[in-house]
Amino acid sequence: MTTNADIVFETIRTRRAVRAFSDEPVSVAEIRRIIAAARWASSAGNRRLHRFYVTRDPAKIDLISAIGPGFYGTPPAVIVICTDLEKAQAAGVKDGRDESTWVDVGTAAMNMQVMAHALGLGTTPVTSVSRSGLIEALELPDHLRPELILQLGHPAPDAVPGFGSGQRIRPEDITDWEQVGGKMPAAEID
Numbered sequence: 001m002t003t004n005a006d007i008v009f010e011t012i013r014t015r016r017a018v019r020a021f022s023d024e025p026v027s028v029a030e031i032r033r034i035i036a037a038a039r040w041a042s043s044a045g046n047r048r049l050h051r052f053y054v055t056r057d058p059a060k061i062d063l064i065s066a067i068g069p070g071f072y073g074t075p076p077a078v079i080v081i082c083t084d085l086e087k088a089q090a091a092g093v094k095d096g097r098d099e100s101t102w103v104d105v106g107t108a109a110m111n112m113q114v115m116a117h118a119l120g121l122g123t124t125p126v127t128s129v130s131r132s133g134l135i136e137a138l139e140l141p142d143h144l145r146p147e148l149i150l151q152l153g154h155p156a157p158d159a160v161p162g163f164g165s166g167q168r169i170r171p172e173d174i175t176d177w178e179q180v181g182g183k184m185p186a187a188e189i190d
Contacts, residue, residue, distance in 0.1 A: 011114055011117055011118050012114060014117070015113060015114060015117040016122075017122075017123070017124045017125075018122025018123060018124055018151075018153070018155045019072035019073050019124055019151075020072075020073050020155065020156040020158070021073050021074065021075045021076060021122065021151070021153030021154060021155065021156055022076075022153065022154045022155065022156050022157065023076065024076065024153070024154040025056065025076050025077075026056065026076050026077040026121065026152055026153055026154070030116075030119050030121060031054055031077060031079070031152075033115060033119065034079070034112045034115050034116050034119070034121075034152070035052050035054075035079070035112070036115075037111040037112055037114070037115035038050070038052065038081075038108040038109075038111050038112045040111060041104070041107040041108040041110070041111040042104075042107045043104045043107070043108075044098075044100035044101070044103065044104055045091065045100075047087070047088075047091045047093070047104075048087075049083050049084050049087045049088050049091065049093070049101055049104065050081055050082060050083060050084065050104065050105070050108055051082045051083075051084050051144055052079055052080070052081060052082070053079070053080040053082055053138060053140065053144070053146070054077065054078070054079050054080075055077070055078050055080075055138070056076060056077045056078075058074075060078075060137065060138065061074060061075065061076075061077075061078055062074070063137040064078060064129070064134065064137060064138075064149065067129055067130040067133035067134060067137060068126055068128060068129035068130070068134075068149065069128050069129075070126040070127065070128030070129060071126050071128075071129065071149070071151070072124060072151070073151070073156075075124075075151040075152055075153040076152070076153045076154075077152040077153060078149055078150065078151060078152065079112065079149070079150040079152060080134070080138065080146050080148070080149050080150075081105050081108055081109060081146075081147050081148045081149075081150065082140065082144040082145055082146050082147060083101050083105070083144070083145045083147055084143060084144060085142075085143045085144070085145055086143040088101065101147075102147070105147045105148050109125050109148055109150060112150055113125070113150070116152060120154070121152060121153065121154060121155075122152075122153060122154065122155040123150055123151060123152050124150075124151040125148055125149070125150055125151075126148070126149040126150075126151060127147075127148055127149075129146075129149060131145070131146055134146045134149075171184060172184040
């Protein structure tokens with residue numbers, strides 16, 4: 001019997017970075033669902049400091065690609081996760097000293113990637129980009145700071161999973177149990 005946990009784990013386990021996309025457009029309904037998944041990500045103090053800038057405009061995507069060395073291929077959609085600095089200031093966040101905002105970017109991005117994969121879409125997160133160039137290209141107001149770009153689209157039919165060693169890491173390879181160097185009990189390994 002397949003459980004909800006099995007379905008969630010399989011979705012997480014099979015998600016990969018996609019760097020080659022087909023020309024098939026991403027629907028508004030799919031994007032709404034992906035942003036809804038981001039809304040359910042954990043957020044420090046439940047502050048919800050993010051804004052999500054979406055574009056499917058090929059000219060804007062080309063501009064982003066030109067200023068982002070970490071940008072691969074030409075996705076049909078891009079979602080930029082921004083921190084709303086006005087909301088952050090109102091919440092008492094100390095810009096540059098409170099790292100929880102970056103953690104919140106990561107939790108939102110992961111939820112978005114998992115949902116996109118569940119919808120049959122591919123994603124690649126991009127952080128290697130000129131922030132000032134991105135602000136200018138997207139005409140973002142001063143209070144929105146772009147943090148991460150999520151490339152989004154249908155994987156190209158011949159898409160190869162993202163770069164990496166391909167090495168499989170087991171839970172016990174990255175876990176210290178009860179103390180540094182402590183081994184994970186064998187009964188708990190799946």
